[in-house]
Amino acid sequence: LSWKTRYACEGEADKAPVKAPGSKSSGWGFFTWFLIIFFLLIASYIIFGSWLNYNRYGARGWDLIPHGDTIRDLPYLVKDFASSTMGRLKVGESRGGYSAV
Secondary structure, three states: OOOOOHHHOOOOOOOOOOOOOOOOOOOOOHHHHHHHHHHHHHHHHHHHHHHHHHHHHOOOHHHHOOOHHHHHHHHHHHHHHHHHHHHHHOOOOOOOOOOOO
16 A cells, blocks of 8 residues: 555654755745735726726816725725624624614
């Protein structure tokens, strides 16, 4: 019986892996590239949307940014979401959404 992993043998998992001479580390991982591409896409969306709003509508200031009102409301939306979530997680105070008469 031949195992192709060092984790199958007792005590071998604690040893450092043997690297082939001349091999390099893999570099940046998937998550790093995902974040870089994600932020580049967001930046290009804002830049292209601002350029489009400037040339098409002559917008200035906050009106340049696409969905600027939503971006400005984001802190309040997060606060409302957190408040709602914490209200649902409280134990013992739930009345099923109805108040006492």
